[in-house]
Amino acid sequence: MQLVFIKAFRLPKSFLCTVIIVFFLLIGLNSVLALNREFPTTSWAVANRVIVVDPGHGGIDPGAVGYNGVKEKDIVLQVGKRLQKLLNQAGARVIMTRNSDTDFGTPGSGSLLTRKREDLSKRVQLANKNKADLYLSIHVNAIPSSRWRGAQTFYQRNRTESKQLAEAIQSEMVRILGNTRRVAKPEDFFTTRNTKMTSVIIEIGFISNPAEAKLLTDPAYQRKLVYAIYSGLVKYYTQEIPRPK
Numbered sequence: 001m002q003l004v005f006i007k008a009f010r011l012p013k014s015f016l017c018t019v020i021i022v023f024f025l026l027i028g029l030n031s032v033l034a035l036n037r038e039f040p041t042t043s044w045a046v047a048n049r050v051i052v053v054d055p056g057h058g059g060i061d062p063g064a065v066g067y068n069g070v071k072e073k074d075i076v077l078q079v080g081k082r083l084q085k086l087l088n089q090a091g092a093r094v095i096m097t098r099n100s101d102t103d104f105g106t107p108g109s110g111s112l113l114t115r116k117r118e119d120l121s122k123r124v125q126l127a128n129k130n131k132a133d134l135y136l137s138i139h140v141n142a143i144p145s146s147r148w149r150g151a152q153t154f155y156q157r158n159r160t161e162s163k164q165l166a167e168a169i170q171s172e173m174v175r176i177l178g179n180t181r182r183v184a185k186p187e188d189f190f191t192t193r194n195t196k197m198t199s200v201i202i203e204i205g206f207i208s209n210p211a212e213a214k215l216l217t218d219p220a221y222q223r224k225l226v227y228a229i230y231s232g233l234v235k236y237y238t239q240e241i242p243r244p245k
């Protein structure tokens with residue numbers, strides 16, 4: 001077949017080889033680009049939304065310390081940055097409460113508790129001042145028993161939109177991660193209580209569980225987590241539920 005083609009058009013064999021090689025190189029390049037284009041056709045759902053991504057803890061506050069000495073503040077910063085990138089690609093305006101290993105308390109301002117309260121107040125103020133649409137706080141769980149695992153989303157009791165967002169994110173984490181059957185739960189946290197917009201706390205897993213601690217530091221699993229959260233936001237914005245203007 002190839003010979004007939006060459007004969008018919010009198011093309012040199014080397015030219016044909018080059019064309020074939022370039023063709024396959026282009027296919028390869030396209031699939032590499034597709035892998036990097038983490039994102040999708042539904043991006044209009046979050047486009048132009050102001051979204052605060054809050055990687056919990058930082059600086060003097062390591063958060064939970066889990067199996068193998070892995071620290072909550074480091075994992076949530078990695079995941080927060082991945083989420084920032086993804087949401088930016090989808091056209092959202094992302095405000096990070098922190099981009100590095102810092103906290104917002106004034107050094108020497110009193111007890112650790114005072115400093116922690118100041119740190120949380122500043123995160124909340126940042127979101128309120130910017131009139132954000134959503135506040136997503138990322139945390140990691142740890143308890144004395146190594147038995148428990150699974151990502152779980154929390155919302156402030158009696159806040160309807162926050163409950164809807166938490167349920168949307170949780171259902172997408174259950175579907176996409178395939179390793180938890182936890183449900184969204186009401187709680188009373190400083191940040192979810194004091195932010196004026198829809199806000200949730202996403203506990204992305206337990207670092208007290210050795211297997212989950214390992215997963216949470218794995219870049220591929222972090223990407224999956226971030227995709228599940230994003231997918232939850234799309235679900236929240238596209239589901240047919242009445243929402244205040």
Ligand SMILES: [Zn+2]
Nearest residue numbers: 056063139140
């Ligand atoms: Zn935490």
